[in-house]
Amino acid sequence: MNVIIFGPPGAGKGTQSNNIVKKFNLYQISTGDLLRNEVKNQTELGKDIENIISKGDFATDEIVNELIKKAIFDPNKKNKLIFDGYPRSLNQAKNLNLLLSNSDQKIDFIFFLNVNKDTIIKRIEKRKMLEKRSDDNPNTILKRYDTYMETTKPVLDFYSKNKNFYEINGDEEIHVISSKIEHILSV
Numbered sequence: 001m002n003v004i005i006f007g008p009p010g011a012g013k014g015t016q017s018n019n020i021v022k023k024f025n026l027y028q029i030s031t032g033d034l035l036r037n038e039v040k041n042q043t044e045l046g047k048d049i050e051n052i053i054s055k056g057d058f059a060t061d062e063i064v065n066e067l068i069k070k071a072i073f074d075p076n077k078k079n080k081l082i083f084d085g086y087p088r089s090l091n092q093a094k095n096l097n098l099l100l101s102n103s104d105q106k107i108d109f110i111f112f113l114n115v116n117k118d119t120i121i122k123r124i125e126k127r128k129m130l131e132k133r134s135d136d137n138p139n140t141i142l143k144r145y146d147t148y149m150e151t152t153k154p155v156l157d158f159y160s161k162n163k164n165f166y167e168i169n170g171d172e173e174i175h176v177i178s179s180k181i182e183h184i185l186s187v
């Protein structure tokens with residue numbers, strides 16, 4: 001099965017994806033991680049990306065669409081994908097549909113972690129103590145939240161009509177969210 005998990009920064013996408021990956025034997029495709037890898041490896045693309053990410057802006061659709069292609073066409077990962085942080089724009093959502101149909105796949109479950117701004121700020125403050133990310137400071141967080149809401153609203157409208165769409169209350173405890181998602185995936 002292929003799964004999309006989406007929601008604003010700090011909604012717990014990464015945490016929930018990690019859990020599902022282990023329990024259901026999937027591969028996590030995090031565009032945030034793919035982008036940070038480019039920065040870490042100091043590729044040509046990485047220099048542009050570093051600039052964009054540290055300001056809380058989104059990477060261009062061209063960049064992310066290119067980065068996920070490899071994973072989608074990897075035969076070992078076929079029908080075992082969980083998308084974390086992708087798609088974040090309507091263009092990306094349409095591109096994902098196209099790449100999946102070209103590789104004879106589809107999306108089986110879409111989870112939207114709906115979470116309010118206060119919860120996000122608290123969670124990201126906590127994450128700062130565990131891992132150092134240049135985009136985890138209060139101003140950037142709020143910018144990322146606003147950018148997300150603006151750009152991702154059309155994605156929400158696009159997927160919410162789908163019968164495999166599930167909205168989950170992301171303000172709840174991590175284990176409560178995990179068991180809800182696991183239950184849906186197990187039926």
Ligand code: AMP
Nearest residue numbers: 009031032053057058059064085086088
């Ligand atoms: P994340 O780790 O998912 O919170 O992503 C960190 C940052 O990477 C975001 O704030 C964006 O700047 C960038 N990013 C991640 N995924 C995407 C995407 N699908 N489209 C555009 N930018 C992205």
